[in-house]
Amino acid sequence: MPGRLFGLLPLAWLAVFLGLPLLLVLKISVAESAIAQPPYGSVLRWSATDGVVVLATLDSYRLLVLDPLYLAAYLSSVKTALVATVCCAVIGLPIALAVARARGAARVLLLALVMLPFLTSFLIRTYAWKLLLQGSGPLNAALVALGIVERPVAILYTDFAVYVGIVYAYLPLMVLPLYAVLSRLDPALLEAAADLGCPPWRAFATVTLPLSAPGLAAGAMLVGIPAIGEFVIPEMLGGPDSLMIGRVLWTEFFANRDWPAACAVAAAMLALCAWPVSLVQRYARRAGVGQSA
Numbered sequence: 001m002p003g004r005l006f007g008l009l010p011l012a013w014l015a016v017f018l019g020l021p022l023l024l025v026l027k028i029s030v031a032e033s034a035i036a037q038p039p040y041g042s043v044l045r046w047s048a049t050d051g052v053v054v055l056a057t058l059d060s061y062r063l064l065v066l067d068p069l070y071l072a073a074y075l076s077s078v079k080t081a082l083v084a085t086v087c088c089a090v091i092g093l094p095i096a097l098a099v100a101r102a103r104g105a106a107r108v109l110l111l112a113l114v115m116l117p118f119l120t121s122f123l124i125r126t127y128a129w130k131l132l133l134q135g136s137g138p139l140n141a142a143l144v145a146l147g148i149v150e151r152p153v154a155i156l157y158t159d160f161a162v163y164v165g166i167v168y169a170y171l172p173l174m175v176l177p178l179y180a181v182l183s184r185l186d187p188a189l190l191e192a193a194a195d196l197g198c199p200p201w202r203a204f205a206t207v208t209l210p211l212s213a214p215g216l217a218a219g220a221m222l223v224g225i226p227a228i229g230e231f232v233i234p235e236m237l238g239g240p241d242s243l244m245i246g247r248v249l250w251t252e253f254f255a256n257r258d259w260p261a262a263c264a265v266a267a268a269m270l271a272l273c274a275w276p277v278s279l280v281q282r283y284a285r286r287a288g289v290g291q292s293a
Contacts, residue, residue, distance in 0.1 A: 022270075029263035030056040039257045060264035070248065070265065074272065077245040080159075080234075081227035084166040088174040088223050089216055091167065096178035096215070097208070100185065114175050122169065126236050129165050130156060133237065157239035165233040170226065174219035181215030182208070217280045225273050245269055 031040040032055065045053045064070045099110040117125060132139050133156040140152035155161055185208065193203040231246030238244075245265065252262035 025263045025266055028259050029060055029267050030058065031260050032057055032059070033258050033260050038259065040259045060260040061268070063261060064264055064268055069243075070268075073243050073245045073248045074269070076243045077228045077230075077269075078272075080162060080166065080230075080244060081224045084163055084170065084227050085174075085220050085224040087163065087167045088171050089219065092171055092174035092178055092219065093209075093212065093216070095171075096175045096182050096212075099175070099179050100182035111179070114172050114179075117168075117172065123232060125169065126165055126233055129161070129168065130236055133161050133164070156237065157242075159238070159242065161237040162234050162242055165237045166227050166230060169233065170223040173222040177218035177222065178212060178215035181212050185211055221277060221280045224276070228273060229269060 027043055028040050031043050033039060034041045041055060043054070043056045045055055047053050095114070099107060099114065102110055131137055134140075135152040135154070135156070137156075139155065140149075143149045144152065189207050189211075190203050193207050194200075198206070229246050229249075230244065231250055234242045234244045234247060235250075249262055249265055252258050252265060
């Protein structure tokens with residue numbers, strides 16, 4: 001009985017802090033916008049003559065389909081998250097491999113360095129990149145001093161600056177699951193590949209990389225999903241044309257005060273993220289079965 005009780009605690013936590021807010025978002029998304037406090041109408045109303053009257057409407061979801069702004073924002077967010085995730089994987093895999101192959105105090109030190117950025121405020125780190133990438137910043141000064149460019153170039157307020165900020169912010173979330181997988185990699189497999197005449201690059205491609213796939217999948221989920229809804233980095237480092245769904249949500253909530261439209265955007269984004277999450281979970285279950293076999 002105590003075991004079942006403790007097993008129900010996580011479900012209760014999810015129901016209260018995930019299920020109820022999600023139901024509230026879905027409820028607001030099918031309500032009508034109103035100039036009131038809160039800025040949306042009721043979904044159900046009691047009438048003495050008609051009983052319970054349903055006032056729910058799908059106008060907000062219809063707006064998502066008809067207005068090309070939302071489709072452009074979703075596509076731009078997916079593209080940005082995909083590019084950032086690939087960059088994090090390319091950069092994070094060698095880092096995780098180096099940490100996994102380190103021993104003793106060196107491994108502890110490298111892990112601490114990977115997690116060190118989390119000790120600083122996310123906003124401060126993003127603002128630091130704003131100072132680094134601006135026209136009079138250190139990066140442009142170094143490019144001019146090295147003779148790569150004749151005059152400072154526009155780096156800040158571009159898509160490149162957004163990619164740099166997202167990759168920097170979420171890189172540890174790719175490195176840590178990769179390290180967890182690579183640290184359990186049996187060195188005898190690489191030794192066997194070398195004994196069979198396999199060069200190091202081929203051993204990496206045929207042994208290390210396939211076995212690190214579960215870590216890559218978990219890291220891609222941890223990086224890609226929050227990157228889709230990122231708001232702070234595009235707002236601070238991106239230009240006015242940097243259209244992402246996080247900006248659209250902020251505009252609908254605080255500028256337009258159209259909470260039903262904003263909740264519809266959030267619900268559609270949740271549905272968009274649920275599909276890759278289910279694929280990753282399915283892959284993780286299959287990988288687990290294959291490893292146990």
